[in-house]
Amino acid sequence: MKKLFILFIFSFNVALVAQTHEIITHDNKKMDVNFIKMDNNLVYFAVPGSSEEKKISQYAVAQLNKKSANDSKLVSKKINVLGKSDYKKVIVLKDSQTIGLKKSGVITSFYGKTKGETNTSFLDGGEKRLKEHAALKGCPFIVIMSNTPNDIKAITYTY
Numbered sequence: 426m427k428k429l430f431i432l433f434i435f436s437f438n439v440a441l442v443a444q445t446h447e448i449i450t451h452d453n454k455k456m457d458v459n460f461i462k463m464d465n466n467l468v469y470f471a472v473p474g475s476s477e478e479k480k481i482s483q484y485a486v487a488q489l490n491k492k493s494a495n496d497s498k499l500v501s502k503k504i505n506v507l508g509k510s511d512y513k514k515v516i517v518l519k520d521s522q523t524i525g526l527k528k529s530g531v532i533t534s535f536y537g538k539t540k541g542e543t544n545t546s547f548l549d550g551g552e553k554r555l556k557e558h559a560a561l562k563g564c565p566f567i568v569i570m571s572n573t574p575n576d577i578k579a580i581t582y583t584y
Contacts, residue, residue: 445473447490448481450525451503451584460489466522468500484516484566485525485584503584504565515556518582520568526582532558532567534577548572555579 446460448470458470458479466483486500506514534554551572559567564581571578 445492446470447492448486449488449490450481450485451487451501457492460491463500466518467524481525482518482522484518484522506560506563506565509557509561512553512556512560514565515559516566517552517556518566518568523566523568523582526566526584529564529581529583530562531570532562532579532581534558547574551577 446458448456448458448460448468450456457473459473461469461471461478463469463483467480468483468486468489469478469480471478484501484504487503489498489500490496491498504514504516505511532555534551552569555567555569555572555577559565559579559581562581564583566582567579568582569579
């Protein structure tokens with residue numbers, strides 16, 4: 426019985442070690458983790474020795490390295506926004522998808538609704554205006570907080 430118990434403990438520990446990965450973020454931080462899955466622009470993982478599930482934005486992670494097989498997977502490319510003309514590179518995220526990114530500020534704008542303009546075209550115009558302001562600041566990510574005629578506001582994020 427004692428040998429069976431030791432064999433069980435050994436096989437359980439080997440399974441934990443075999444799942445060890447290394448996450449490299451775009452700001453060159455390295456974390457040893459047990460990779461779980463990628464879903465909804467998030468990378469789910471657990472810290473070795475813990476069963477608590479944690480998550481980080483897929484956009485904050487550059488690479489996922491599997492240590493046991495020396496295998497590397499590119500998770501996301503770094504987005505460089507250099508000016509207003511790069512507004513198409515700016516990505517709109519949900520608040521829950523910003524884990525691991527750094528908040529860099531709040532941007533606001535005014536975009537008046539013209540007579541006869543549809544709500545859809547107004548929302549698209551407001552989003553474009555926010556993306557242009559974020560691109561001017563060099564921020565590749567935004568979370569839109571408000572997109573109404575009187576109040577267009579977003580939070581900007583960087584690596």
